[in-house]
Amino acid sequence: MRKIRHSFNMVEIVLAIGVVAFGITGVMALLPPALNANRDVAQDTFVDEALSKSLSALTNLPWSDVKGLEAATPPTENDDYSNSTNTDAANKLVEGCFIQRNNLLYFTTPDNIQTLHAIMWGEPITLNGSVSSHAQGTRIYMLYSWPTTTQKLKNRQQRLVIHDIYEHQCQ
Numbered sequence: 001m002r003k004i005r006h007s008f009n010m011v012e013i014v015l016a017i018g019v020v021a022f023g024i025t026g027v028m029a030l031l032p033p034a035l036n037a038n039r040d041v042a043q044d045t046f047v048d049e050a051l052s053k054s055l056s057a058l059t060n061l062p063w064s065d066v067k068g069l070e071a072a073t074p075p076t077e078n079d080d081y082s083n084s085t086n087t088d089a090a091n092k093l094v095e096g097c098f099i100q101r102n103n104l105l106y107f108t109t110p111d112n113i114q115t116l117h118a119i120m121w122g123e124p125i126t127l128n129g130s131v132s133s134h135a136q137g138t139r140i141y142m143l144y145s146w147p148t149t150t151q152k153l154k155n156r157q158q159r160l161v162i163h164d165i166y167e168h169q170c171q
Helices: 010-059 063-071
Strands: 092-094 097-101 104-108 115-124 137-146 157-166
Touching: 010 104, 010 115, 010 137, 010 157, 063 115, 063 137
Parallel strands: none
Antiparallel strands: 092 097, 097 104, 104 115, 115 137, 137 157
């Protein structure tokens, strides 16, 4: 029986290490975009959950409170919103969200990692420029913004949701 005494030479070893390094570099280059996509999906899921909770909270409010949103003013890009949730008597907990002021909802995840604000204001629903006499309704604008660690509204990511609520939908 003959023994094979062939071993790899230095050029073959260097080429093999180069191919492995090239492959690992390619995989590592994909890691940051994948992590960013994962973060964005988690944030979008949280915003969608907050949207669902706020719409549920709106339909569970008395009609007078929904109509009261017509008096709220839309935010400007330089508005300053704090991240604190004061739990004084003025704040109400409605379906997992704190109402800080008349038109500001504050949402946080159970682990307190993600937070967002929903700023709400409204206007009466009109048909051809005049207020509808057939159905009393209010068009609610909800501006979701995050991260709440950024104070100025213009520096945040935002999502605007418009929802029509009619008197018969409320309690």
